[in-house]
Amino acid sequence: MFALPSKFLAAVGLLAVTVAPALTTALLADPASAGAVAAAPATCPQDHFCLFSGPRQSGEILYRGERFDGQNEDFDPPIHPRSYQFRFANHRLAVCAYYLTHSGGQDQYLQRGEGELSGDAVVAAGPVCVDS
Secondary structure, three states: OOOOOHHHHHHHHHHHHHHHHHHHHHHHHOHHHHHHHOOOOOOOOOOEEEEEEEOOOEEEEEEEEOOOOOOOEEEEEEEOOOEEEEEOOOHHHHHEEEEEEEOOOOEEEEOOEEEEOOOOOEEEEEEEEOOO
16 A cells, blocks of 8 residues: 655645635635626526627626517617527517627628627617518
């Protein structure tokens, strides 16, 4: 059987006694640090259009569209979404798309479902719905 040197064991023991309590105390003293470890991902509610700061519908929700009356939302300062999600249970929304207006003035139309975006600046967003 292999035996570890006593100096090594003493160093590991000292590390466990001095660092572990300090780390535990720091996490418990700062709820934001402890919460960041267990933070749940942002979710987009059914029948909403959401723009996310990260890829694959991750990060914070930069915009949550819940109105489908043709009104658009202007962003000043612009936002930089990396992904989107548009799920619906309401059959009326099946004939809706969402558009993004980029800072250069070009529009991008997004169909229902999920997708990745470039992160380019977006200055406005809004629904385009056809009455069924």
